Amino acid sequence: MRRTRSSLKQETPFEKNPGSGGSGGSSVPEFRVFVRKKRVKKTMEEVIAKEVKEESSGKKFVRLPDIEDFSYSKDDMLSQSTSAKTVLLTGEKALSQLKQTEIKGFSLSDPVQPPSNWEKVLEGIRKMRSSEDAPVDSMGCEKAGSSLPAKERRFAVLVSSLLSSQTKDQINHGAIQRLLQNSLLTADAINSANEETIKSLIYPVGFYTRKASNLKKVAKICLSKYDGDIPSSLEELLLLPGIGPKMAHLVMNVAWNNVQGICVDTHVHRISNRLGWVSRPGTKQKTRTPEETRESLQLWLPKEEWVPINPLLVGFGQTICTPLRPRCAICAVSDLCPSAFKEAASPSTTPKK
């Protein structure tokens, strides 16, 4: 049993200097590089483990000989892929030192460069979004139970996330309200409530039958393992039925106010690839899963954009950069987009075969 909760008190894995907008003089540059496995049987952890020292804070630091300020956080390593890991380097000195150091069985990529013009693209999308009106305006669970005590608010956020997939915001909100009015928004109450009752209260959210069942299970787990609170780490959130990577990151963001990763859904996934913002490690191929996209995006996107990028691209994806027949003709950033007019163009220009 590894019930150890190494870091109940969450800290951001890496601190960014705030106020990067103002031209502060003393900011330390950060770099991320891939560490890639060559054909060696050992896992990344086995190789690096020797060098890892766990500090009391729960953060892990790597100290390699002759390298200062070389660190990675465990959160960076959550990746499912074992062939490539990312490492955060603080300071140019560390980068040059690491480049000269050989780690047996592994190769280092060049530091990941942000895609050219990404700031202009983001700006353009923001402008389009402020004029257009997309169904998504605010994340529903953001305000879920905002007037409740902290613990109950966190539970409300979790429930809201559980219900919200494939469900319109408004429907989700109504379901939460009904649960609240019936005092069924705590782990304790849901655990002892009838599943049929829950089912009828959350109707008509999508997949209400399964969600009612998941809700019961989640409440039970929260009650027995977390004293009615919700898990405070990504790993533990992912163990809950009905919580996948997308919602786990959302819950970390909103419930714990702890940005551990970008919340990537199909819109963020699709658009990031169209813009050429992400690729499979060390290649130029598109990413294949939202998880790959998340890792790739996190390599270069400044952390202050990690939260706003989701609603921004979701709205953009619903109105303009749609999955089928993207409306490149009215898109303000089509001249910066490598995929513009490339797929399934307008009806008039039916591609000849």
Place this chain on the structure above:
DNA sequence: GTCCTGTGCG
């Protein structure tokens, strides 16, 4: 008929 801000199963 097809499309959804996902997750879990085989």
Place this chain on the structure above:
DNA sequence: CGCACTGGAC
């Protein structure tokens, strides 16, 4: 990977 789970909107 592909599909089911659900129902409403277009």
